[in-house]
Amino acid sequence: MPRRILCTLLALSFVAPLAMAQDWEEGTHYNQLSNPVETRSGDQYEVAEVFWYGCPSCYQMQPVIKEWKKDLADDVNLRHVPASMRSDWETHAQAFYVARELGVVDEMHGPLFDALAGEKRSLNSKEALAGFFEEVGAADAEAVTEAWDSFAVDTAMRRGKAFQQGARVTGTPTLVVEGRYVITVRKAGNYENMLAIADHLVEQERSGD
Numbered sequence: 001m002p003r004r005i006l007c008t009l010l011a012l013s014f015v016a017p018l019a020m021a022q023d024w025e026e027g028t029h030y031n032q033l034s035n036p037v038e039t040r041s042g043d044q045y046e047v048a049e050v051f052w053y054g055c056p057s058c059y060q061m062q063p064v065i066k067e068w069k070k071d072l073a074d075d076v077n078l079r080h081v082p083a084s085m086r087s088d089w090e091t092h093a094q095a096f097y098v099a100r101e102l103g104v105v106d107e108m109h110g111p112l113f114d115a116l117a118g119e120k121r122s123l124n125s126k127e128a129l130a131g132f133f134e135e136v137g138a139a140d141a142e143a144v145t146e147a148w149d150s151f152a153v154d155t156a157m158r159r160g161k162a163f164q165q166g167a168r169v170t171g172t173p174t175l176v177v178e179g180r181y182v183i184t185v186r187k188a189g190n191y192e193n194m195l196a197i198a199d200h201l202v203e204q205e206r207s208g209d
Contacts (some may be wrong), residue, residue, distance in 0.1 A: 006067045010077055024200050029193070032182045037166035039179040040159075041077035045202045048176040049080040050169050053092045055083075057185060058173045059117035062110075064191040080105070082162050083172050087123065092116060095129045097156040098140070107138040177201040 020066060025189050027030050049065065051058040067171040069078060082093035092112070097161040115121045115132065122130040130144035167176045175183040175194055181201045 014090060024190055024197050029187050029189075030181050030197055030201070031187070033167060033179075035166070037163050037176070037179040038041070039079075041079055044075050044077040045205055046079055046176075046178055047198045048078050048081050048163070048179075049203065050083050050084040050167075050172055050174040050176065052080045052089050052094075052172045053112045053116040054089070055172045056117055057086075061185075061191045061194075064195065068195045073202075075206075076109050080109070081163055081176075082163065083169070084157065085164060085169070090157070091124055091126070091129065092121040093160060094126075094148065094153060094157060095123075095133075097153045097160070098129075098144055099133075101147045101150065101152050102139050102143060104133075105192050108133065108136060109138045111138075118178060119158050178205050 024030065039048075051061075065078070072078065080096065082089075082096040084090045084093040095104070095108070095112060099105045099112075111132075112123075115123055123132050126145065126148050128149070130141035133139045133144045134141045163176075167174075167179070167182055169176070169182070171184065173185060173191075173194070175197050175198050177183065178201070183194050183197050185191060185194055188197055
């Protein structure tokens with residue numbers, strides 16, 4: 001499938017006025033799954049961000065997410081799920097899970113977006129990405145290579161793929177709230193709306209509606 005279809009470009013995310021919370025409608029602004037997928041946020045409400053480091057729209061959404069996180073309630077967890085819907089995306093997804101295994105997600109998340117979506121660098125192999133981890137100063141290339149094919153990273157990749165398939169994710173960026181609700185920029189209208197809808201759905205879950 002062409003990259004321009006999978007990765008929702010900013011041009012397709014028309015700027016829509018922010019709707020009031022009571023105007024968010026299932027089927028119009030978000031979808032509800034008939035079979036919810038597994039969440040991994042314990043007793044917190046989960047907002048999962050499905051992204052690809054090379055996606056321009058995901059990259060443009062990052063400042064909006066950072067601002068939203070400033071007021072994130074203690075009972076809400078933002079879970080990062082790297083997209084692996086295409087074989088050439090899997091390498092970048094694996095880099096995320098390696099960073100998580102090595103405890104350096106905070107050090108690598110921004111630089112990976114900058115390099116792949118911002119600078120369009122060709123970091124498409126284990127060797128290239130291991131060198132990039134070292135370039136950033138987050139981890140030695142040897143440690144990255146060792147973690148790359150580890151059981152923990154392989155398991156995380158499998159769980160990530162299962163989550164995306166179960167949630168019927170077809171493009172990025174996508175938000176999945178509590179494993180039940182799927183929000184895309186095409187339906188929501190813009191990035192701010194996506195997060196406002198996520199907040200609305202979390203509140204709906206809190207109230208038991």
